[in-house]
Amino acid sequence: MTTSLQLSGRALQRHAQNVMCLFSRQSSSASSAPVSTKSNNDALIRPVFHNRNPRNLELMTIAQKPEGYHLDRFNVSYWHKLVITVSQSKVSADIVHNNGSSVVSASTGEFGIRKFLYRPTDVSAYKTIGKVIAQRSLESGINSVFFDLEYEEGTKLAFLMEEAMKIGLSLEEAPVYTKPFRHTRGVPTKPWDIVV
Amino acid sequence: MSSRLLSVTQKALGFSTLQPSRSLIRMLGAPPEKARSLKQKIEEYNRPDEEVVRRVDIGLPSGRVSDRTLASERSKVLAKVKNDPEMERLAREQKLNVPLETIEQGWKESGSASQHLKTIADHYGIFEHLFGYAYFFPRVMLDVGFVQKDESIVPVYRGNFVKPIEATKAPEVNFESDKDSLWTLILTNPDGHLTEENAEYVHWFMGNIPGNDVSKGEVVYEYLRPFPPSGTGYHRLVFILYKQEGKIDYSSLKKAGPCTDLTLRTFSTLEFYKPRQDLLTPAGLAFCQTDYDYSVKKTFHEILGMKEPKFEYDFPEHYVKEQIWYPSNSQSFDVYLDRYRDPCEINKEFIVDRLKTTNPFQKEKKKLKYPLVHLHLDRSIPSWIRRRRGWAEMGWGMVNESK
Numbered sequence: 001m002t003t004s005l006q007l008s009g010r011a012l013q014r015h016a017q018n019v020m021c022l023f024s025r026q027s028s029s030a031s032s033a034p035v036s037t038k039s040n041n042d043a044l045i046r047p048v049f050h051n052r053n054p055r056n057l058e059l060m061t062i063a064q065k066p067e068g069y070h071l072d073r074f075n076v077s078y079w080h081k082l083v084i085t086v087s088q089s090k091v092s093a094d095i096v097h098n099n100g101s102s103v104v105s106a107s108t109g110e111f112g113i114r115k116f117l118y119r120p121t122d123v124s125a126y127k128t129i130g131k132v133i134a135q136r137s138l139e140s141g142i143n144s145v146f147f148d149l150e151y152e153e154g155t156k157l158a159f160l161m162e163e164a165m166k167i168g169l170s171l172e173e174a175p176v177y178t179k180p181f182r183h184t185r186g187v188p189t190k191p192w193d194i195v196v
Numbered sequence: 197m198s199s200r201l202l203s204v205t206q207k208a209l210g211f212s213t214l215q216p217s218r219s220l221i222r223m224l225g226a227p228p229e230k231a232r233s234l235k236q237k238i239e240e241y242n243r244p245d246e247e248v249v250r251r252v253d254i255g256l257p258s259g260r261v262s263d264r265t266l267a268s269e270r271s272k273v274l275a276k277v278k279n280d281p282e283m284e285r286l287a288r289e290q291k292l293n294v295p296l297e298t299i300e301q302g303w304k305e306s307g308s309a310s311q312h313l314k315t316i317a318d319h320y321g322i323f324e325h326l327f328g329y330a331y332f333f334p335r336v337m338l339d340v341g342f343v344q345k346d347e348s349i350v351p352v353y354r355g356n357f358v359k360p361i362e363a364t365k366a367p368e369v370n371f372e373s374d375k376d377s378l379w380t381l382i383l384t385n386p387d388g389h390l391t392e393e394n395a396e397y398v399h400w401f402m403g404n405i406p407g408n409d410v411s412k413g414e415v416v417y418e419y420l421r422p423f424p425p426s427g428t429g430y431h432r433l434v435f436i437l438y439k440q441e442g443k444i445d446y447s448s449l450k451k452a453g454p455c456t457d458l459t460l461r462t463f464s465t466l467e468f469y470k471p472r473q474d475l476l477t478p479a480g481l482a483f484c485q486t487d488y489d490y491s492v493k494k495t496f497h498e499i500l501g502m503k504e505p506k507f508e509y510d511f512p513e514h515y516v517k518e519q520i521w522y523p524s525n526s527q528s529f530d531v532y533l534d535r536y537r538d539p540c541e542i543n544k545e546f547i548v549d550r551l552k553t554t555n556p557f558q559k560e561k562k563k564l565k566y567p568l569v570h571l572h573l574d575r576s577i578p579s580w581i582r583r584r585r586g587w588a589e590m591g592w593g594m595v596n597e598s599k
Contacts, residue, residue, distance in 0.1 A: 041458045041502040044391045049428050049507050052394075053387045053485070054321045055355075056429040062509065103319045105312070111266075112302030115273050116294040118280075118287035128294045135296060140316045141355030141485055179511035182539075183531050185592050192429065194489070 055141070061174045061191045066098050078146030078173055082133070082164075084157065090120050093133040093160070095145055104140050106132040126156040130163030137169055144170035251323075255332025256439065256479050260307035304337045316354045317481060322434055325386045326396075326465040327478075334481035339370040340435055352435065358484040361491035363433075366400060366419035369410045371437060371480055378440040379405040380476060381413070384463055387431040388424055390505065391458075398463035399433065403446040416446045418454045420461065422486045423495045427507035430485040436465070437480030444475055456500055530580050534594065543598035546588065550598075 057063035058079045068076040078098055085092045092107035106113070106129055108120040113132065117125050137145065151157040165171065180188045189195065225231060232240075277283060286292040303309050310333045317323060323331040340352035342363050350362045369381060383400035399420045405413035424431045449468075451460055469476060496504040519536045523529075534542060554560060564570060567589040573582045588595045 041390075041456075041500050045505055046391055046393075048510075049390070049425070050393060051387045051429050051431070052321065052325055053430055053432050055319075055485075056387070059430045059485070059487075060509070062511075097319065101315075101319065103316055110303070110306075110308065111270055112299055112306055112308075113294070115270075115277060115302075116292075116299070118277060118283045118292065122287055123290050124287050124292035124294065127290075128299075131294070131296055132299060135300075136312070139353035139356055141320075141357060143357075179514070181514060182594050182597065183534065185587070187591055188596060192427070192487070 059141075061177045063176070065176055075146075075148055080137075080142050080145045080173070082145040082147045082169075082171070084149070084160065086121065088121070090114075091125055091129050091160075093129050095133070095137050095140075095142055104133065104137045104142065106136055121156075123156055123159055126160040127163045130160035131167055134164040134167035134169035138167065143168070144173050146173050147171045249329060252330045253332060254327070254330045254473070254478060256335040256477055258307065258333065259335065309337060310334050313354055313481060317483070320355055320432060320483065322386075322432065322481070322483060325394075326384070326434065326436070327469065328466055332478045332481075334479065336371050336373070336437060336439075336480040338435060338437055338480040338482040340367050340482045342367045352433075352482045352484040354481075354483060355432075356484050357430075358433070358486050359489050359491075360422045360424065360486055360495065361489055363486065364421050364491070369435070371408050373408045375407045377407065378443060379408075379413075379479075380438040380440055380444070381405060381410060381435065382438070382465070382468075383419075383433060383435050384465060385422065385431050385433055386465075388422075388428070389462070390425070392462065396463045396465060397458065397461045399461075401446075401449070404440070404443055414446060414450075416450050417461065418451075420454070420456070421491075421495055421499070423492050423500065424486055424488050425492065425505045425507055426488045427509065428488070430487045432483055433486055434483040435481065436478055438476040439479045441475045441477075444472065454499075458500065528580055528583070530584065539594075539597065542594055546595050546598040549588065 063079065065077045065079060076098065080103065081096050081098070083094045083096050083102075085094070090107050090109035092105065092109065094102040095104040096102050108114055108117060108125045108129060113128060114120055117128065119125060137143075147161070149157070151161065161171065174191065177191050180186075283292070303312075313334045314331065317334075318331070341349040342352070342358065343349055343365065344362060349368075350358055352358060352367065371379075373379065381400070381402045382398060384396040384398050386396045388397055389395040397420075398417050399422065401415075401417035402410055402413035403416050422431065422433055455461060469478075493504050496502055516535055523532050568586055571586060571589055573585060587593045
């Protein structure tokens with residue numbers, strides 16, 4: 001990774017308080033430096049650039065995360081969440097976006113996975129699902145997900161998470177980056193700046 | 197509730213002795229527990245016409261065999277697995293190693309890959325931005341990879357990250373096909389257009405590809421490496437494979453040589469597809485995301501022959517309270533007053549300060565690791581000035597805006 005997130009503790013604290021009021025704008029518009037007209041390509045460059053990629057702001061860590069309500073049972077403050085569903089006949093793992101749609105999924109109910117397993121809900125089934133969901137989500141451009149379920153070491157769920165992390169799925173989403181105040185102490189570094 | 201309201205209204209209108217008329221009840225509307233809320237009414241008003249926004253499948257038909265026909269075969273396989281003592285032993289000892297490559301292969305062959313690919317493409321807004329209300333299930337699995345100098349391969353799946361430096365040459369593309377079928381492969385970037393809104397740049401266009409040999413196809417647009425400008429974030433690079441009904445004449449689109457004029461590279465998938473929809477059927481899809489690295493500068497200068505544009509995300513301004521005569525002394529007075537000063541004036545102050553100690557025609561002094569150690573300020577100087585000097589030395593606060 002060439003990008004890194006470096007913010008002082010105070011700045012982080014501030015932006016956590018101000019997420020809602022600061023990020024009402026949804027489009028990723030940006031203004032450019034003046035450009036000279038040297039060649040044909042230089043002409044007519046728009047001063048405002050609009051990136052249509054709906055995942056762009058999330059990847060730049062400046063998109064909103066839903067705040068939820070104080071008495072909510074579950075934390076809804078995420079972009080993508082790893083959801084694990086267990087039934088008697090299968091284990092499923094889904095990556096769910098905060099708009100509610102399941103984006104990436106893997107399950108031992110899939111015949112392609114089931115035929116390599118002795119039981120659909122034993123430890124090897126959990127391990128396999130951990131591997132498969134991690135690989136599929138990395139291939140889909142989701143490198144980090146939110147996961148807040150607590151589990152003890154040695155449980156089946158722990159095996160699943162361990163395998164997923166081994167493949168390279170990060171179980172912690174980056175915090176939302178907010179514009180620092182002018183009088184903020186410390187050196188402001190944007191997450192998308194290339195730090196040499 | 198509603199009857200009480202009615203009686204109150206009747207009293208107010210002065211005909212309490214009369215029977216409640218039907219028209220009056222109608223005028224009052226449905227009781228609050230039955231009536232739609234304002235939110236519901238607005239939602240209903242803003243709901244688009246379903247006929248207009250209905251999505252259309254424009255892809256190849258599913259060649260998938262239904263689960264019911266496969267059920268007996270599958271149950272046989274599962275029964276075999278269940279009665280396999282070796283497998284049971286491995287499962288009990290937690291040594292059952294499931295090959296990920298084989299799972300992926302089966303996933304692609306079973307047809308669930310095309311379902312998953314369509315889901316994730318919708319999540320990335322691929323169909324919406326390329327085809328409007330049309331979509332397709334990618335029935336042909338595209339195997340795309342950029343070959344590197346050390347012969348390693350950077351693959352393209354469905355949204356993974358590829359750096360521009362890794363995509364300097366045209367990728368290797370493989371897919372399963374008959375020998376006599378013809379295909380078209382297009383690589384576009386729907387996010388990177390520098391001059392127009394809602395337009396794409398075509399990076400690669402190969403038409404009339406015989407079988408699965410992309411190199412034997414007709415080059416309509418030569419490969420152009422991706423150039424996401426600095427600060428614009430992640431751009432999608434979308435490979436779409438179309439199946440052709442017969443040979444198509446692309447001479448009207450064809451550009452000779454390495455077409456580096458970006459106006460000629462402006463493209464719209466929908467406008468390209470609409471007149472040719474009887475001849476082309478979208479069959480395969482793969483896409484990756486790319487963001488700025490230092491090789492982009494070289495691309496702009498050497499290949500496109502233009503200045504490198506740099507963008508910065510336009511954050512909304514912070515809210516600043518109205519200035520008052522007697523603010524609380526929880527913060528220093530200079531910090532408070534600086535909020536209401538012209539930023540240009542503050543920046544000028546910092547620049548003038550800097551120029552006092554540095555010569556603009558000489559190289560700047562090396563940054564010290566602990567600058568405050570070398571800053572000897574007399575105690576007689578007011579503390580707020582000392583603090584400002586210290587912050588400027590450290591590079592904290594508003595001094596960053598003047599740089």
